[in-house]
Amino acid sequence: MVESRKKGEECEDVYFFSSIQRPYVCCLATIPRALSTPSKHKGPIFSLEWNKKGDYLLTGSVDRTAVVWDVKAEEWKQQFEFHSGPTLDVDWRNNVSFATSSTDTMIYLCKIGETRPVKTFAGHQGEVNCVKWDPTGTLLASCSDDSTAKVFFFKQHNFVHDLRDHTKEIYTIRWSPTGPGTNNPNKPLTLASASFDSTVKIWDAELGKMLSSLNGHRDAVYSLAFSPNGEYLASGSVDKSIHIWSLKEGKIVKTYSGEGGIFEVCWDKEGNKLAACFADNSVCVLDFRM
Numbered sequence: 001m002v003e004s005r006k007k008g009e010e011c012e013d014v015y016f017f018s019s020i021q022r023p024y025v026c027c028l029a030t031i032p033r034a035l036s037t038p039s040k041h042k043g044p045i046f047s048l049e050w051n052k053k054g055d056y057l058l059t060g061s062v063d064r065t066a067v068v069w070d071v072k073a074e075e076w077k078q079q080f081e082f083h084s085g086p087t088l089d090v091d092w093r094n095n096v097s098f099a100t101s102s103t104d105t106m107i108y109l110c111k112i113g114e115t116r117p118v119k120t121f122a123g124h125q126g127e128v129n130c131v132k133w134d135p136t137g138t139l140l141a142s143c144s145d146d147s148t149a150k151v152f153f154f155k156q157h158n159f160v161h162d163l164r165d166h167t168k169e170i171y172t173i174r175w176s177p178t179g180p181g182t183n184n185p186n187k188p189l190t191l192a193s194a195s196f197d198s199t200v201k202i203w204d205a206e207l208g209k210m211l212s213s214l215n216g217h218r219d220a221v222y223s224l225a226f227s228p229n230g231e232y233l234a235s236g237s238v239d240k241s242i243h244i245w246s247l248k249e250g251k252i253v254k255t256y257s258g259e260g261g262i263f264e265v266c267w268d269k270e271g272n273k274l275a276a277c278f279a280d281n282s283v284c285v286l287d288f289r290m
Contacts, residue, residue: 040067040076046088053095056112060087066100068112080110082117089130093137093154101128107142107152121152123159130172134189135181139205141191143170149193151208161208168196171222175205178230187230190247194221200235202247212250216243223264227271232288234274236262242276244288256286 043062050057056077057069066080066087085103092098097111097118107121107128126145133140143149149170151161172194179189190211191203200214200221219239226233232253233245238261244254260280267274274286 040079041065043086046086047090049090049092049098051092051095051098056095058090058092058098060090060100062086064102066090066098066110078112080108082108082110085127088128091131091133093133093140099131099133099140101131101142103127105144107131107140109140120157121159122157123150123162124148126169129170132173132175134175134205135177135179141173141175143173143193145169147195147197149173149191149203151191151205161203161205163191163193163201163203163208163210165201165210165213166193166195166197166199168220170195171220172224174224174226176226176230177228179205182230183228184230192224192226192233194224194235196220198237198239200224200233200245202233212247214243214245214250216245216252216255217241219261223262223276225265225267225274227267228269229271232271234265234267236265236276238262238279240278242274242286244274253290254286254288256284258282258284 041061041063045059045061047060057071060066064083064086068077070077083102083104087100087102089101090098099107099109101107105124108117109119111118124144124146128142128144131142138154140152147166147168149163150159153160170193174192176190178184178187189205191205193201198217198219202211204211217237217239219237221235221237223236233247236242240258240261242256242262243252246253258278260278262276262278265276272288274288277283
């Protein structure tokens with residue numbers, strides 16, 4: 001079901017999509033067809049991502065492995081069995097190499113065709129929840145249950161920055177769409193981190209120091225998304241609220257409160273709309289105008 005309605009004074013238009021069972025009419029030609037049903041994994045799949053070229057799909061699973069799928073051939077290309085615990089996240093560096101993270105505290109750089117890790121990044125003392133390459137593929141950021149985020153330089157094994165201002169587990173991180181290799185090359189590259197301590201922190205990627213702490217949520221923050229121009233950051237929390245922050249001013253400019261915890265937020269390519277998914281089985285799209 002799709003519903004459009006007003007929600008308070010903060011966001012102008014909100015569209016709701018829910019899974020209420022009711023009759024509906026659709027065109028069969030619009031129904032997606034499964035090209036294949038992979039069964040290479042032996043456990044739940046926690047993460048997946050297309051490479052930049054779009055010919056390979058990468059998945060990470062509780063079965064401790066990562067698998068690269070050749071979508072055109074409709075078959076798996078290579079399985080990587082390096083971790084000793086569940087694989088929590090995967091992120092492509094380019095079209096043939098990628099990073100994986102796990103509950104075993106390790107991060108591996110893998111490459112299609114190689115049977116051993118190309119590089120190992122160590123330093124975390126807890127489960128590594130998320131890994132993200134910067135836009136140039138030079139810096140790798142990670143975050144962990146050990147309450148730290150770290151930044152690794154591609155050519156080194158040890159981290160170059162150890163970011164320690166959070167007081168609880170860090171669930172996710174995001175690079176800003178700014179700096180070299182982006183559509184906003186004249187703006188500095190920053191890193192955002194979201195934690196169970198209810199805060200979001202912004203870091204200087206070059207110096208490894210905290211630029212600001214965004215305090216507005218009342219519970220764990222699960223999701224982050226930079227606007228395409230890098231001027232705003234959206235955050236979603238278990239406290240059922242979405243905040244949109246002005247990074248220049250370091251304050252909330254828009255807020256939306258829903259009916260359930262928020263697990264993901266995502267901007268459209270123009271930066272005019274923000275989508276979010278909720279624990280109450282709903283999805284909403286916010287019309288963002290400043």
